[in-house]
Amino acid sequence: EADIYQTPRYLVIGTGKKITLECSQTMGHDKMYWYQQDPGMELHLIHYSYGVNSTEKGDLSSESTVSRIRTEHFPLTLESARPSHTSQYLCASSDRARQETQYFGPGTRLLVL
Amino acid sequence: QQQVKQSPQSLIVQKGGIPIINCAYENTAFDYFPWYQQFPGKGPALLIAIRPDVSEKKEGRFTISFNKSAKQFSLHIMDSQPGDSATYFCAARVNSGSARQLTFGSGTQLTVLP
Numbered sequence: 001e002a003d004i005y006q007t008p009r010y011l012v013i014g015t016g017k018k019i020t021l022e023c024s025q026t027m028g029h030d031k032m033y034w035y036q037q038d039p040g041m042e043l044h045l046i047h048y049s050y051g052v053n054s055t056e057k058g059d060l061s062s063e064s065t066v067s068r069i070r071t072e073h074f075p076l077t078l079e080s081a082r083p084s085h086t087s088q089y090l091c092a093s094s095d096r097a098r099q100e101t102q103y104f105g106p107g108t109r110l111l112v113l
Numbered sequence: 114q115q116q117v118k119q120s121p122q123s124l125i126v127q128k129g130g131i132p133i134i135n136c137a138y139e140n141t142a143f144d145y146f147p148w149y150q151q152f153p154g155k156g157p158a159l160l161i162a163i164r165p166d167v168s169e170k171k172e173g174r175f176t177i178s179f180n181k182s183a184k185q186f187s188l189h190i191m192d193s194q195p196g197d198s199a200t201y202f203c204a205a206r207v208n209s210g211s212a213r214q215l216t217f218g219s220g221t222q223l224t225v226l227p
Contacts (some may be wrong), residue, residue, distance in 0.1 A: 041219060041220065042119075042217045042218060042219040042220055045215070059214070090157070091156075092156070101159050101162075102215060103158075103159075104156030104158065106154065106155055107154075107155075
């Protein structure tokens with residue numbers, strides 16, 4: 001079983017608030033990813049990182065930002081949350097030796113009022 | 114632009130039935146095709162994967178059939194069980210770039226009735 005953790009699992013917050021979604025993995029994986037998933041819909045890649053101090057935007061445009069200061073930690077930040085940010089956010093990581101296998105965390109369900 | 118088209122959106126079968134989920138793609142640069150299984154409240158987990166140099170791969174009750182010329186691949190679940198009820202996503206990966214991104218299908222919600 002993959003050791004990748006996300007907190008909080010659920011978050012309800014008002015418009016305009018700054019939020020940070022946490023993601024940590026204990027597998028030493030160099031690649032990490034953030035996906036956005038609306039209920040019953042496909043996963044869209046919004047950010048990825050292939051190592052410390054390296055981050056890239058994904059296919060889906062997002063107002064969020066990410067940082068990768070430590071290998072195991074890949075937080076996602078929204079400076080000013082809006083109702084359009086309501087979604088599920090999934091973090092994943094993959095290994096250099098087995099890049100094909102992405103291990104996912106349990107996700108954070110965000111509701112912006 | 115949806116690069117991986119998945120169908121059906123939902124599927125209901127009786128226990129013991131053989132649900133089939135189909136995916137089609139256009140990008141011939143895709144070189145790896147995994148299937149993920151997602152239970153409610155959980156993140157997706159890799160179920161089975163195939164490369165385009167083989168036409169079929171089996172792992173337990175799960176089989177991927179791959180048709181390179183038609184640019185289609187499908188997941189078959191033999192002797193389906195209620196515990197298989199989940200959302201299934203196909204995906205495809207282009208072998209370029211250091212991150213090797215996955216493109217996901219839209220998902221199929223499978224319900225296996227007891």
